[in-house]
Every structure is written in C-alpha cells, then in structure tokens.
Amino acid sequence: MLIPALYGLGWMLTQPLLLVLPETTASRLSLIGTALSLVLFVVILPSWVRQRWSSRQPWRILGLRSRRQGPSSGRCLMTGLVQSVGLLTLISLPLIVGSWGRWLGELSAADALNALALCFGVGLAEELLFRGWLWGELAQFTRPRTAVVTQAVIFSLVHTRFNLDVLPMLGLLVGLTLLGLVLAVQRRLNDGSLWGCVGLHGGLVGGWFALQGGLLQISPSAPQWLIGPGGAHPNPLGGLVGIAALTVVLALQLTALAKAPRP
Structure with a gap:
C-alpha cells in the first residue's frame, strides 16, 4: 500500500x-x-x-552506492547506455532496410533535452522503484527467483496498455516482462549496482523518444509485428524484433551470470 x-x-x-x-x-x-x-x-x-530490511546502508542495498569490490557506478551506467543503443539499433535497422523508415538525423535542442530528461529521470525513478524497492520488498518474504519474476510481471502490468487488442497486448506484456527480467539480471551482473539498469532502461526510453522526435522517420505503413503495438505511439518492445532481441540478451546474461564467481 x-x-x-x-x-x-x-x-x-x-x-x-x-x-x-x-x-x-x-x-x-x-x-x-x-x-x-x-x-x-x-x-x-x-x-x-x-x-x-534491517540495513544500516540503505543506499548501498538499494544499489545507488556501489560496493567497494564491485564495478563503479559510472562504468555500470555507461555499460547500460551502450546496451540500450545496441537494442535500439537492432530495432531500427529492419525499419530502414525494409523501407519502413528513413534516417533523418535531425533533433531539436528541446527534443534533445526531453530525451535526456526521460533517460535519467524516468530511468532512475523507475529503477529505484522496481529493481530497488519492490525487488527488495519481495525478497523479504519470497524466494529469490520468485522475487525476480514477480517484480518483472508487476513492472509489465503497470506499463501495459489494456486498451489494445488481445494479441498486441500479450506481445507488450511479454516484451515488458522480458525487459524486467533483463534489468534484474543486469543488476546481479553489476554486483548489486542499480546504475547499469538506469542506463539500459533510461537509454531505451530516452533513445526511442529521440528516434521518434526527428532522428528516424517511421512510415505509417510499418507493420505492427515489427514496430510494436500502440498505433501512433508504438512500443517496439511488444514487436517480434524487440521480443527476440530481449530474449537473446537475457540468454547471454544468464550464461554470464552462471560463469561468474560466487561471492
């Protein structure tokens, strides 16, 4: 409550x-x-x-202050931003190659500032809420894996548009759940630091805004399975390319996590 x-x-x-x-x-x-x-x-x-949570270091357990033996906050943030650029590139390339999009490379100063505000504002706020507080709350009374999956499902439900048709809505639910899992595993890979999640999540939000704001011209005829549901304001994570890309990222993350040395 x-x-x-x-x-x-x-x-x-x-x-x-x-x-x-x-x-x-x-x-x-x-x-x-x-x-x-x-x-x-x-x-x-x-x-x-x-x-x-009986913790004397709240900001460290929430992930905003890096552990001494772990990667720095700046390094985690930059890694997340680079990952977001890679994912957005994978989503944009089929649009350009398939003639459903045209690269313009134009972005006004106002749109650039809005993109930055979305990147760091939404990224930090939502990651602190979902991968910081919510995940920590769930971990108090459920198993670790259950807490990871539950936070991802709640994250997906909060962001899904329930005014869509059934199949587009299911696609968006799946894509957002995958993103919630990817962000949670990213935090594990960063030794508990939240800044990699901030960079990845914020980069996707701010980057997609910038692409739609003038960097990329998307044709109205672009297929929904590619661009994602949402009509004039599509969410590419609900499209097949977005879901496939997130699935591959999650698989690579889990492989890296399995090979990582145990604390």
Whole structure:
C-alpha cells in the first residue's frame, strides 16, 4: 500500500494549486502530483529500508552506492547506455532496410533535452522503484527467483496498455516482462549496482523518444509485428524484433551470470 498511499498524498498536496495556477499549468497537475509522490518516496526510503530490511546502508542495498569490490557506478551506467543503443539499433535497422523508415538525423535542442530528461529521470525513478524497492520488498518474504519474476510481471502490468487488442497486448506484456527480467539480471551482473539498469532502461526510453522526435522517420505503413503495438505511439518492445532481441540478451546474461564467481 506504500506506493498508492504516496501517490494519493501527492495528488492531495497539488489540489490547492488549482486556486493559484493558470489553466495551462493546472492541466499538468497530474505530473506535478507524480513528482511530489516521487520526492516523498525518496525522502522516506532510507528510514523504510533501515527499519524493514534491517540495513544500516540503505543506499548501498538499494544499489545507488556501489560496493567497494564491485564495478563503479559510472562504468555500470555507461555499460547500460551502450546496451540500450545496441537494442535500439537492432530495432531500427529492419525499419530502414525494409523501407519502413528513413534516417533523418535531425533533433531539436528541446527534443534533445526531453530525451535526456526521460533517460535519467524516468530511468532512475523507475529503477529505484522496481529493481530497488519492490525487488527488495519481495525478497523479504519470497524466494529469490520468485522475487525476480514477480517484480518483472508487476513492472509489465503497470506499463501495459489494456486498451489494445488481445494479441498486441500479450506481445507488450511479454516484451515488458522480458525487459524486467533483463534489468534484474543486469543488476546481479553489476554486483548489486542499480546504475547499469538506469542506463539500459533510461537509454531505451530516452533513445526511442529521440528516434521518434526527428532522428528516424517511421512510415505509417510499418507493420505492427515489427514496430510494436500502440498505433501512433508504438512500443517496439511488444514487436517480434524487440521480443527476440530481449530474449537473446537475457540468454547471454544468464550464461554470464552462471560463469561468474560466487561471492
């Protein structure tokens, strides 16, 4: 109930703003409420981890502070960003080769800033929530593998658009679940650091925004199985290419994890 309670509190705190804000700003009240909820979440998180998880180092156990013997935060972040570029390249190439897309390479300063904000804002916020707090909560009362799968399923359900037809919706559920698993295994490979997940997740979100914002012109006739469901705002992770790419990445990660030395 923590997240719904914080979201409700953030919404309540924004309501007095209706009296003083102009209509154009008041229409963005939901976004302001979400930002307030996130701030409240970050403020209470250290105390929550200390009391419920019995940890004296909340930011380290959440993955925001790297372990001394593990890879640095900057290295993990850069690795995740490079992985996101690779995945987006795999998704974009069939569009260009199949004549459903044309490389423009144009991006306005405003769109570039929005892409960066999405990359680091959404990446950090959602990874702290799902691969940080939620995974840690689930690990308190379930088996490790159950916690990994459950956080991925919840992540998928939260992001899936249930107004889609059955097959596109199932494709999106599968793709997002795979992404949740990939991000969880990435954190394991990074010795608990969350920054690799931030780079990979944020890079996918910000990178796809940049591609649609002017770098790549996508034809309206691009097939849904390739570009993913969503119509004018497709999510490529729900397409066959996205699902296949994530499956390969997950298989490679699990192989690397199996070969990694045990602590």
